[in-house]
Amino acid sequence: MTSRPDRKLVRRLKQREEEAFTEMVRRYQDQVISIIHGIVGDREEAREVAQEVFIAVFKYIDSFRGDAKFSTWLFRIASNRAKNRIKYLARRNHRQHQGLDDTRESRIESNPAGGGADPRPDESAQGRELADLVQEGLEELAPKYREIIVLRDVEDLSYADIAETLDVAEGTVKSRLYRARSKLKDYIDARYDLEDKV
Amino acid sequence: MTESTNWPDPEQLPATGQQDRAARRQLFSAYVDGELPGDVSDALEQRLEADPAFEEAYRSYEAMITSLRDLPSQGADEAFLSDVQDSLRRRSGGQFFGAGSIGGSEISSFTSQTRVHELAAAAMLAVMLGAYLSFGPSTGDLTTSDSPRLDVPPQSAERHQ
Numbered sequence: 001m002t003s004r005p006d007r008k009l010v011r012r013l014k015q016r017e018e019e020a021f022t023e024m025v026r027r028y029q030d031q032v033i034s035i036i037h038g039i040v041g042d043r044e045e046a047r048e049v050a051q052e053v054f055i056a057v058f059k060y061i062d063s064f065r066g067d068a069k070f071s072t073w074l075f076r077i078a079s080n081r082a083k084n085r086i087k088y089l090a091r092r093n094h095r096q097h098q099g100l101d102d103t104r105e106s107r108i109e110s111n112p113a114g115g116g117a118d119p120r121p122d123e124s125a126q127g128r129e130l131a132d133l134v135q136e137g138l139e140e141l142a143p144k145y146r147e148i149i150v151l152r153d154v155e156d157l158s159y160a161d162i163a164e165t166l167d168v169a170e171g172t173v174k175s176r177l178y179r180a181r182s183k184l185k186d187y188i189d190a191r192y193d194l195e196d197k198v
Numbered sequence: 199m200t201e202s203t204n205w206p207d208p209e210q211l212p213a214t215g216q217q218d219r220a221a222r223r224q225l226f227s228a229y230v231d232g233e234l235p236g237d238v239s240d241a242l243e244q245r246l247e248a249d250p251a252f253e254e255a256y257r258s259y260e261a262m263i264t265s266l267r268d269l270p271s272q273g274a275d276e277a278f279l280s281d282v283q284d285s286l287r288r289r290s291g292g293q294f295f296g297a298g299s300i301g302g303s304e305i306s307s308f309t310s311q312t313r314v315h316e317l318a319a320a321a322m323l324a325v326m327l328g329a330y331l332s333f334g335p336s337t338g339d340l341t342t343s344d345s346p347r348l349d350v351p352p353q354s355a356e357r358h359q
Contacts, residue, residue, distance in 0.1 A: 018294050025282055030273030037272040046272065051282045055289060134265040152231070153266035159233070178227040185223065185262055 006070040013061045025054050028071065031155055032078045038150030039082035040089075041139045049085050053078045072164040075151070079165060083143050130188070137187035145180035152177055205234065208242040213251035226259040 009027070012020035032053055037046035057074055064073055138146055151157045151165060152173075162177075163170045205228075206221035228234045229242055246253045287295040 016294075021286065021294070022279065022283065025279050029278055029282075030271065033274050033278070034272045043272065047275075047278065047281075050274075050278070051285050054282050055286055058286065130261060131265045131268065134262060135269060138266070138269075149266060153263060154269055156267075159231070174228065174233065177231075178224050181227050181259075181263070182220070182223050184266075185259065188262060 003069070003071075007066070010061065010064060010066070010070055013058060016058075021054070021058050024057065028074055029054075031071075032074065035075060035078050035147075035150055035155060036082040036085075038138070038154055039079065039143055039147050040085055041146075045085060045089070046082075049081050050078070053081050056081070068164050069161065072161050075157075075165045076167065079147055079151075083147070086143050133188050133191055134184070137184045140187060141180060141183060144176065145183055148173065148176050149180050149184065205238045208238065208245040211245075211252075213249055213255055222255065223259065226256055229256075230260060230263050 009020055009024060013024060029050065033046050033050045036049045036053070037043060040046050040049065053074070056077060064070065138149060141149070148162065148166070151162045152159075157165065159170050159173045162173045166173070168176075206218070206225060208225060211218050211222050211225070225234065225238070225242055229239060234242065246256055283295045
């Protein structure tokens with residue numbers, strides 16, 4: 001259920017108070033941008049989509065019934081808009097590079113053993129920080145896997161909140177999260193070239 | 199076997215290699231989130247203590263999760279709030295965060311729906327009031343023939359007596 005401060009905020013948003021809009025942006029801008037950035041993978045795109053999200057929330061706030069938390073409703077809009085942006089960018093990219101199967105979505109999905117092409121020698125994992133590989137691997141994951149890792153591991157949302165945000169069962173959250181992390185681990189292991197992969 | 203039969207038994211899993219890798223990762227994923235049932239979690243911890251190879255496998259998995267959780271924040275910059283306010287101002291035709299004309303924008307058309315309904319209701323009331331004043335008390339009787347005439351004193355006949 002929506003927390004008390006959010007309930008008050010929603011009431012004021014429904015009255016179209018400018019101050020309430022400002023308060024909403026202040027309260028959620030970091031999380032919303034972080035979620036969108038985690039899914040889209042580009043800071044400027046994330047910024048643009050986040051603006052659309054806040055304006056859409058202000059516009060459609062009357063459709064928020066209060067059954068769910070306001071924050072998860074907001075994150076769901078952010079997540080959906082981010083995925084739509086990826087599709088749009090992929091279509092644009094596809095038009096620009098027709099014939100090349102180079103959409104980000106298809107890379108790891110099409111190769112369960114670890115995704116993209118072999119790293120060039122200068123991109124070798126030797127000596128590279130794990131954090132760099134994690135960031136890189138995250139960007140290579142399919143959007144639905146990236147999204148769930150961002151919500152859980154970056155934004156620290158509970159399974160219940162993720163389920164509400166994605167409108168799926170908690171069991172789905174657990175299994176999708178496990179698969180997402182597993183694909184990321186494959187990506188990292190492939191670049192570390194570990195003998196005994198976890 | 200552990201009590202929770204939906205989970206693989208940590209004691210039976212190989213520490214490394216492809217075999218049962220999915221089961222191993224399933225356990226690790228739930229364990230780092232604190233989602234394993236107590237008995238499975240206990241069994242996993244016993245295995246981690248007893249088997250260095252199994253522990254190394256877990257540490258490798260845990261390091262990835264820690265790296266994810268340590269990723270630098272991608273929060274808003276200082277200009278974001280004013281940018282989004284500016285965007286709302288433009289898209290609302292100046293209705294919000296600025297003195298401008300209303301109309302022609304998504305939000306002003308959306309929010310003005312309520313205003314249109316209010317104006318329509320007010321207009322209807324005005325028409326009804328006008329009709330009442332025009333045809334009501336002075337020129338006609340809006341009550342049915344069976345209704346008592348409230349403007350006629352009921353006891354008028356008594357005064358003649």
